[in-house]
Amino acid sequence: MGSPLDNTEIINILIEEIRETVPELEGQPISASDSMVDLGVNSIERSEVILAAMERLDLKIPMVQMHGPKNIQELADLLLVKSAG
Template sequence: MSKEHVFETVKNVVMEILPDVEAEQITMDKSLRDLGANSIDRMEVVTMSMEELGLKIPLMSFANVSNIEGLVDVLAENYAAVSEGNTM
């Protein structure tokens, strides 16, 4: 799965959780906090994105994520590992 597909998935989840955010506001360099997400919103974005992508990733994997690009990278890397048959 491409990084662009993962980004689109995350973007759709963000718009679902934060209905006041427009699609064009969601860019790779923004953080969820920049978009007005509180800690519960941020956790929902992570867990719903994993569900949409069919992933189970330890939440600690996201500890150093500071923006949407970091979130997309963690999701895409783990998706690639799962699709290659590696277990995590």
């Protein structure tokens, strides 16, 4: 990633990965306040989404540190904090 990350960029990446992982969500709006659980993303798929996003952001964060966020916004916030070191 060239330029410094911002929160919106990470949210967009997460939403893209959610759509990639669960193609059935096509046509359904997804916002930062949605949680993946409420969107019907199962636990393996949630890990897939987070790892795929981390790969795109070139962030190497142990998955055990990724528990806690309640929605996409909070997940993006956590990723942003971790990316800042």
